[in-house]
Amino acid sequence: MNRAFALCLLFVPLAAIASGGADAAHHATLLLWIAVILIAAKLGSLVERVKQPAVLGELLVGILLGNLGLIGIDVAAELPSEPIIAFLAELGVVVLLFQIGLESNVQQMLAVGARATAVAVVGVAVPFVLGTMIVGPWLLPGLDAKAYLFIGATLTATSVGITGRVFRDLGCLQSPEARIVLGAAVIDDVLGLVILAVVSAIVTTGSLDPTGLAWIIAKAILFLTGAIVLGQLAAPWFSRGFARINTGIGMKLTVALVTGLVFAWLASLMDLAPIVGAFAAGLMLDDVIFRDYDRPQLEADIDRALAGADADTRTRVGAAVQAHRHRHLEELIAPIGHFLVPFFFVVTGMHVKLDLLADPHALAIAVALAVAAIAGKIVAGLVAGPVNRWLVGWGMVPRGEVGLIFAATGMGLGVVTASTFSVIVIMVVVTTLVTPPILAWLIRRQAP
Amino acid sequence: MNRAFALCLLFVPLAAIASGGADAAHHATLLLWIAVILIAAKLGSLVERVKQPAVLGELLVGILLGNLGLIGIDVAAELPSEPIIAFLAELGVVVLLFQIGLESNVQQMLAVGARATAVAVVGVAVPFVLGTMIVGPWLLPGLDAKAYLFIGATLTATSVGITGRVFRDLGCLQSPEARIVLGAAVIDDVLGLVILAVVSAIVTTGSLDPTGLAWIIAKAILFLTGAIVLGQLAAPWFSRGFARINTGIGMKLTVALVTGLVFAWLASLMDLAPIVGAFAAGLMLDDVIFRDYDRPQLEADIDRALAGADADTRTRVGAAVQAHRHRHLEELIAPIGHFLVPFFFVVTGMHVKLDLLADPHALAIAVALAVAAIAGKIVAGLVAGPVNRWLVGWGMVPRGEVGLIFAATGMGLGVVTASTFSVIVIMVVVTTLVTPPILAWLIRRQAP
Numbered sequence: 001m002n003r004a005f006a007l008c009l010l011f012v013p014l015a016a017i018a019s020g021g022a023d024a025a026h027h028a029t030l031l032l033w034i035a036v037i038l039i040a041a042k043l044g045s046l047v048e049r050v051k052q053p054a055v056l057g058e059l060l061v062g063i064l065l066g067n068l069g070l071i072g073i074d075v076a077a078e079l080p081s082e083p084i085i086a087f088l089a090e091l092g093v094v095v096l097l098f099q100i101g102l103e104s105n106v107q108q109m110l111a112v113g114a115r116a117t118a119v120a121v122v123g124v125a126v127p128f129v130l131g132t133m134i135v136g137p138w139l140l141p142g143l144d145a146k147a148y149l150f151i152g153a154t155l156t157a158t159s160v161g162i163t164g165r166v167f168r169d170l171g172c173l174q175s176p177e178a179r180i181v182l183g184a185a186v187i188d189d190v191l192g193l194v195i196l197a198v199v200s201a202i203v204t205t206g207s208l209d210p211t212g213l214a215w216i217i218a219k220a221i222l223f224l225t226g227a228i229v230l231g232q233l234a235a236p237w238f239s240r241g242f243a244r245i246n247t248g249i250g251m252k253l254t255v256a257l258v259t260g261l262v263f264a265w266l267a268s269l270m271d272l273a274p275i276v277g278a279f280a281a282g283l284m285l286d287d288v289i290f291r292d293y294d295r296p297q298l299e300a301d302i303d304r305a306l307a308g309a310d311a312d313t314r315t316r317v318g319a320a321v322q323a324h325r326h327r328h329l330e331e332l333i334a335p336i337g338h339f340l341v342p343f344f345f346v347v348t349g350m351h352v353k354l355d356l357l358a359d360p361h362a363l364a365i366a367v368a369l370a371v372a373a374i375a376g377k378i379v380a381g382l383v384a385g386p387v388n389r390w391l392v393g394w395g396m397v398p399r400g401e402v403g404l405i406f407a408a409t410g411m412g413l414g415v416v417t418a419s420t421f422s423v424i425v426i427m428v429v430v431t432t433l434v435t436p437p438i439l440a441w442l443i444r445r446q447a448p
Numbered sequence: 449m450n451r452a453f454a455l456c457l458l459f460v461p462l463a464a465i466a467s468g469g470a471d472a473a474h475h476a477t478l479l480l481w482i483a484v485i486l487i488a489a490k491l492g493s494l495v496e497r498v499k500q501p502a503v504l505g506e507l508l509v510g511i512l513l514g515n516l517g518l519i520g521i522d523v524a525a526e527l528p529s530e531p532i533i534a535f536l537a538e539l540g541v542v543v544l545l546f547q548i549g550l551e552s553n554v555q556q557m558l559a560v561g562a563r564a565t566a567v568a569v570v571g572v573a574v575p576f577v578l579g580t581m582i583v584g585p586w587l588l589p590g591l592d593a594k595a596y597l598f599i600g601a602t603l604t605a606t607s608v609g610i611t612g613r614v615f616r617d618l619g620c621l622q623s624p625e626a627r628i629v630l631g632a633a634v635i636d637d638v639l640g641l642v643i644l645a646v647v648s649a650i651v652t653t654g655s656l657d658p659t660g661l662a663w664i665i666a667k668a669i670l671f672l673t674g675a676i677v678l679g680q681l682a683a684p685w686f687s688r689g690f691a692r693i694n695t696g697i698g699m700k701l702t703v704a705l706v707t708g709l710v711f712a713w714l715a716s717l718m719d720l721a722p723i724v725g726a727f728a729a730g731l732m733l734d735d736v737i738f739r740d741y742d743r744p745q746l747e748a749d750i751d752r753a754l755a756g757a758d759a760d761t762r763t764r765v766g767a768a769v770q771a772h773r774h775r776h777l778e779e780l781i782a783p784i785g786h787f788l789v790p791f792f793f794v795v796t797g798m799h800v801k802l803d804l805l806a807d808p809h810a811l812a813i814a815v816a817l818a819v820a821a822i823a824g825k826i827v828a829g830l831v832a833g834p835v836n837r838w839l840v841g842w843g844m845v846p847r848g849e850v851g852l853i854f855a856a857t858g859m860g861l862g863v864v865t866a867s868t869f870s871v872i873v874i875m876v877v878v879t880t881l882v883t884p885p886i887l888a889w890l891i892r893r894q895a896p
Contacts (some may be wrong), residue, residue: 023534024722027535027722028713028716028722029713031539031709031710031712031713031716031722032709032710032713034709035705035706035709035710035713038702038705038706038709039702039706041702042690042693042694042698042699042702042703043693045694045699046693048694083532084532084535086471087475087478087532090475091479094479242490245490245491245494246496250490250782250786251490251493253783253786253787254486254487254489254786254787255487257483261479261480261483261486262479262480262483265476265477265479265480268472268476268479269476274472274475274476274479298768298769298772301768302750302768302769305764305768306761306764306765308760308761308764309757309758309761309765310757310758310761312756313753313754313756313757313758313761316753316754317750317753317765319753320746320749320750320753321750324745324746324749333783334697334783335701335780335781335782335783335784336784338697338701338702339701339705339784
């Protein structure tokens with residue numbers, strides 16, 4: 001009987017069907033939570049009234065939702081660790097960096113390549129030296145020397161999601177400052193890999209394996225150059241291939257999204273952050289690659305309506321339509337971004353537990369550490385060349401989750417203690433929250 | 449130390465951070481699988497070459513992916529039960545029914561209300577009687593009388609996702625036949641609730657609790673009338689309120705999506721399917737409700753470009769733009785649909801395990817059961833009034849996952865045996881797969 005049943009079962013997840021009630025209820029609850037997160041994010045955009053970028057509002061409503069437990073409402077406490085919500089947040093930042101990549105291209109990024117590299121190298125070296133040799137031993141005396149190595153490493157990481165979003169919220173993604181920060185953040189991710197490998201090797205084996213290190217660097221460079229060079233060759237071919245099946249807008253959107261997702265996966269295969277891959281895919285793709293696909297229906301309808309018009313009108317309306325055509329891909333991805341990106345920032349905010357701030361000693365040390373973290377990146381901004389160097393420096397300030405992964409690795413190796421870890425966590429929160437208002441202020445100040 | 453740590457911990461999911469490696473790797477793998485599912489769905493749309501609706505292709509590539517195990521490649525075997533993929537599939541069908549609702553409105557649905565009700569009632573009564581009294585005892589002799597009740601109940605359920613998608617793929621959502629089928633499917637969901645409650649009560653306690661039954665019906669009617677009546681009053685107010693924060697396209701999209709998600713949740717709170725709620729929300733919303741929001745940038749640019757044109761051209765181009773304005777909300781949701789809807793159909797396909805079809809005895813019984821299931825719905829089509837009755841009847845045929853939930857409930861109560869369950873599963877698969885080509889053929893035949 002049992003065997004016949006196993007043989008006969010046409011649908012796999014019998015357990016899922018049998019427990020359909022529980023699963024369905026969980027899914028329905030998630031639908032509500034998705035709605036709550038989306039609407040909370042939009043309520044957060046009230047901060048635009050006080051000239052702050054919307055992303056700050058999303059972080060703040062996240063902090064509010066995540067700390068309702070402090071006033072006895074713990075309904076949302078488990079939410080940021082709910083696997084589906086956590087994945088939507090990750091997918092959100094991947095889509096964000098893909099969108100940011102779409103608004104630029106490889107040539108524009110290469111044009112700022114040297115300056116971005118300089119900013120990245122200084123922005124890693126200065127905070128590392130500061131953390132390892134000066135502020136670490138001074139603020140947290142008596143720790144093992146290896147702990148200071150990890151504190152220094154934590155100070156080097158740049159998390160590009162916050163800055164990219166601020167530049168985007170304020171319409172500055174096309175500025176040279178934004179490009180330098182984005183380029184530097186990508187290089188930072190590679191340098192971060194190297195530092196993490198070196199520091200971990202020193203702590204665990206006491207020595208460095210040069211082959212392993214070379215391989216880490218080689219993989220990262222292989223991905224960045226290989227994906228972009230081969231990608232630029234393959235993308236038009238891939239795009240034309242799928243246009244033979246169907247030239248609809250759904251196909252165009254799918255081919256673009258799939259490219260972003262595959263690049264994100266490839267990046268993580270090379271130990272880089274998935275967002276680096278999504279950004280590279282966005283840089284590579286543009287509307288020219290998709291010229292075989294259908295035009296938006298509205299364009300065709302307008303063309304028809306213009307048939308009898310004078311040449312002058314046709315030229316002017318044609319120019320207005322043309323100005324939008326090269327943004328069509330961005331406009332297609334935009335709704336998916338509106339849907340997914342807020343998850344990343346609201347969930348990031350929800351991870352912040354305010355009760356930690358109640359410990360004045362830890363808070364003081366963390367703020368001092370944050371000042372060092374900020375100073376190190378502002379020094380990096382100074383080598384950015386003839387641009388607004390403050391903007392570049394502050395753009396590199398947010399540490400985000402990258403710093404936490406470093407700190408958690410140190411804790412896993414038994415080098416970073418729990419109390420040091422919590423200090424690092426506050427430092428990350430401080431750098432994340434002070435950056436949006438300061439960037440907004442710097443951008444407004446330079447606008448005419 | 450431990451307490452200090454607990455106090456000091458600013459971020460909740462320490463475990464998630466510490467296990468960041470494993471989580472990150474799982475997320476990266478999912479990014480790849482999402483890409484695979486999306487691109488497979490688009491490869492499936494090759495069936496359009498042989499004049500089949502794209503949804504059939506999505507189901508077929510799903511079956512292909514889900515049965516790679518038969519040729520020794522079991523890489524995708526676990527995928528349909530992966531919680532995140534399963535949720536994306538559920539979200540996909542919610543978005544689909546929301547989109548289908550957006551293309552119609554409450555008045556249009558009420559206009560076919562009486563006919564839809566007739567179709568639903570006949571389409572539930574005939575298959576139930578057929579299953580319980582005739583084909584059940586004839587095809588599967590010797591079972592408990594209670595088992596036949598469940599077989600009959602399974603034959604009543606209509607799963608509207610497949611049919612809605614076929615009508616949409618073929619551009620027929622505005623036909624009276626499509627409206628009757630959609631309305632009947634909603635009423636079917638209510639009748640299904642009642643049948644499941646009645647049959648379960650008879651099987652478990654042997655008697656019926658009239659108060660409980662009245663409450664089930666009351667809740668469903670309360671939701672359908674209440675949500676639509678109150679919703680139509682509240683939606684403009686809700687929409688204007690959020691327009692005060694921000695009139696951007698992102699806000700418009702979010703307000704619409706959130707309405708769909710909250711209605712889906714409310715429906716499931718009333719024990720209705722979430723897709724019924726999403727459909728009701730879509731019916732309720734239209735672009736008029738969102739008139740306080742920004743117009744698409746292209747429209748404003750075209751207006752400016754038309755400043756010097758003659759009155760005739762302005763009128764014609766204005767009409768072309770106007771024709772799109774009332775579809776702006778649908779166009780905003782469309783990319784999210786292109787992203788999420790394929791998950792539902794590919795995952796549905798992946799659930800089909802072909803090895804069951806190797807049992808000729810079960811297959812024969814299941815096909816006979818499917819014939820009864822189809823006949824019952826075709827009889828229902830006959831009461832649809834002066835429309836293409838075959839189209840209505842066949843539109844009600846797919847049983848989808850609703851029938852499986854009934855069968856699984858029966859198995860949970862110990863009434864439906866494992867081999868009966870597998871027969872029911874094949875019946876569901878047959879009704880799901882034969883419907884798209886037959887509907888496409890019926891629609892093409894009636895087109896001039």
